[in-house]
Amino acid sequence: MSAPKTLYDKIVDEHRILSFDESGEAGERLLLYIDRTVLNEYTSPQAFSGLRAAGRAPWRPAASLGVVDHVNSTNPDSEAGELDDGARRQIEYLGENGRDFGIEIFDLFDPRQGIEHVVMPELGLVLPGMVIAAGDSHSTTYGAFGVVGFGIGTSDIEHLLATQTLVYRRLRTMRITIDGTLAPGVTAKDLIMEVIRRIGADGAAGHAVEFAGEAIGALGVEARMTICNMAVECGARVALMAPDDKVVEYIAGCPRAPSAGLLAQARAEWQVLRSDPGARFDKEIALDAGDIPPMVSWGTSPDQSLAITGIVPDPDDLPAERRADAIRAMAYMGLAPHTPLQDIAIDRAFIGSCTNARLTDLRDAARILKGRKVAPGVRAMISPGSSGVRRAAEEEGIDRIFIEAGFEWRRSGCSLCLAMNDDSLAPGERCASSTNRNFEGRQGIGGRTHLMSPAMVAAAAVTGRLADVRELAAEEFD
Amino acid sequence: MERFIRLSGRAAAMPAANIDTDVIMPKAFLKGIDRSGLAAGLFHDLRFDENGAVRDDFILNRADMAETRFLLVGPNFGCGSSREHAVWGMLQYGIRGIIGSSYGAIFADNAANNGLLLLSLPLEQVAALMAELGDGAGEMTVDLDAQRIAMGAYAAGFDIDPATRRALMLGLDRIGETLTHADRIRAFEKAYLGRKPWLMGAER
Numbered sequence: 001m002s003a004p005k006t007l008y009d010k011i012v013d014e015h016r017i018l019s020f021d022e023s024g025e026a027g028e029r030l031l032l033y034i035d036r037t038v039l040n041e042y043t044s045p046q047a048f049s050g051l052r053a054a055g056r057a058p059w060r061p062a063a064s065l066g067v068v069d070h071v072n073s074t075n076p077d078s079e080a081g082e083l084d085d086g087a088r089r090q091i092e093y094l095g096e097n098g099r100d101f102g103i104e105i106f107d108l109f110d111p112r113q114g115i116e117h118v119v120m121p122e123l124g125l126v127l128p129g130m131v132i133a134a135g136d137s138h139s140t141t142y143g144a145f146g147v148v149g150f151g152i153g154t155s156d157i158e159h160l161l162a163t164q165t166l167v168y169r170r171l172r173t174m175r176i177t178i179d180g181t182l183a184p185g186v187t188a189k190d191l192i193m194e195v196i197r198r199i200g201a202d203g204a205a206g207h208a209v210e211f212a213g214e215a216i217g218a219l220g221v222e223a224r225m226t227i228c229n230m231a232v233e234c235g236a237r238v239a240l241m242a243p244d245d246k247v248v249e250y251i252a253g254c255p256r257a258p259s260a261g262l263l264a265q266a267r268a269e270w271q272v273l274r275s276d277p278g279a280r281f282d283k284e285i286a287l288d289a290g291d292i293p294p295m296v297s298w299g300t301s302p303d304q305s306l307a308i309t310g311i312v313p314d315p316d317d318l319p320a321e322r323r324a325d326a327i328r329a330m331a332y333m334g335l336a337p338h339t340p341l342q343d344i345a346i347d348r349a350f351i352g353s354c355t356n357a358r359l360t361d362l363r364d365a366a367r368i369l370k371g372r373k374v375a376p377g378v379r380a381m382i383s384p385g386s387s388g389v390r391r392a393a394e395e396e397g398i399d400r401i402f403i404e405a406g407f408e409w410r411r412s413g414c415s416l417c418l419a420m421n422d423d424s425l426a427p428g429e430r431c432a433s434s435t436n437r438n439f440e441g442r443q444g445i446g447g448r449t450h451l452m453s454p455a456m457v458a459a460a461a462v463t464g465r466l467a468d469v470r471e472l473a474a475e476e477f478d
Numbered sequence: 479m480e481r482f483i484r485l486s487g488r489a490a491a492m493p494a495a496n497i498d499t500d501v502i503m504p505k506a507f508l509k510g511i512d513r514s515g516l517a518a519g520l521f522h523d524l525r526f527d528e529n530g531a532v533r534d535d536f537i538l539n540r541a542d543m544a545e546t547r548f549l550l551v552g553p554n555f556g557c558g559s560s561r562e563h564a565v566w567g568m569l570q571y572g573i574r575g576i577i578g579s580s581y582g583a584i585f586a587d588n589a590a591n592n593g594l595l596l597l598s599l600p601l602e603q604v605a606a607l608m609a610e611l612g613d614g615a616g617e618m619t620v621d622l623d624a625q626r627i628a629m630g631a632y633a634a635g636f637d638i639d640p641a642t643r644r645a646l647m648l649g650l651d652r653i654g655e656t657l658t659h660a661d662r663i664r665a666f667e668k669a670y671l672g673r674k675p676w677l678m679g680a681e682r
Contacts, residue, residue: 162657202580324494439501
């Protein structure tokens, strides 16, 4: 009998065309077959230009899908009005590349348009056991399906398009086991933020991270995507979860799912997609889900976060190597040590992004917003993860709850998560945000981002300051 | 891509941890469809204030740093977004090598694909180099052939992945290399997709 294997190594082995060193160990250099990719308008143009210059064509055009998501306006009242010339040219070029190379493109006004990592799974294009590499760091999202998903740069997009492969280094493995039950009001977002806080922004660097344990099994597929998505913020190159019945049921309901017959055949094969008992991981970490509180970030790195009940730390209390960064972050964020997080007033609230803008996220926020109003002086926006999510929410009447509370019901795109379009913070503006990165300037030059779950954003929006969602929904969580 | 064999030049220290690619190349410079014009975007919001005035306190704005070729950086440099524009901007600005303890994984791949040398040294070695550099503008020499790094009184060997080193020294066409295996890719693909018929079912 062969040695027990991790889920990650099983999938890599299944996609190994050839090995340059035959080591089979972490660090092995190999040629890896890539099942699929998704292309966006801002990281793909130079890859296509490279193909054109070399006279090359995509190896398997049907393995690629192009989606406009990063630069488009989300203003519901405008056609392409707010597009600057650069954005317009990028969108046009994506369309041109699709036409010339036979790649399907979801353009600005396609009813299937949306954020790439929301669109791919909701179509049923993400299937267990695949390897999906794409020109966006949050491609780790696909791990929720038992997929090795990872972000690549533009040179590797070109390599992937031309060869359907990547020259790949086998990663080290890490398992994060989360047993116990999440407390009421605590979500997948809080869970991954606590993991990042605990291990640091580079705590999983060089590793493929498998999330396991009863708390993961208890989560829905969309919540699992939130965790795998944001695992990149602790340096994970790949995040993985063993696919279960929930995953198969999710796929079965998608428009491009394999036919029932093929799905049944696949399902039998997918049984092997789990780490074998006794499989060895290079690192192991365990958490109890019951210990995790609702989290918010206070700094400019995703690991600078705390329980909402906490206070801004005193740099003198931090380990020496973190002190200078904390002081710099506090200066940028305009925060003084010992400030209770719940005293921090906000100017903006944003629900959106590939991390937290799926239908279940919208429902979570709507539950808090129902019958409440956004606090005076706060501008609140929601940009659903895809045009499909937007329609589904409208069919449920969730849009009315957001609109009546005072939220702007925007169209879909990456929007204020990275503010490549006209959605951005003004210098000094402070935003409660369901996104993934609180980097300096990410949401606008001088903008101040506090990361949290969609329900926590809703709580902050109606309170006008960072707030504990458990206090707003006490009766519901009893 | 330009080859890297041996280079001497000015080194500047940026010791903060987790300097991300949003900071290295802000979003205002991501709207092109080619690779040009990115030197202007490198660390833009650190180099210039909201009104476009030069920030004198930023290291690369110092007169003695005008010809900087090496950055000495803190842990997890280049984390965050996959944007290869960060690496293109470095090279266009004139930065040819980065010396630190760890890097964002996608940034590291992008660097290797473009001939930007990244050295991953033990933390103590980075600290020793930082100490040697102090607040000054040191002349650093990195010899990739001999795998030696030197600055002032400091000199040491370093380890680097052999495949990355070879690609940097030869400036290889990676796609062309992979396509020499086209027959094996094709054979693999046929067998693989034949074994998993559900994979093609979902495609247009």
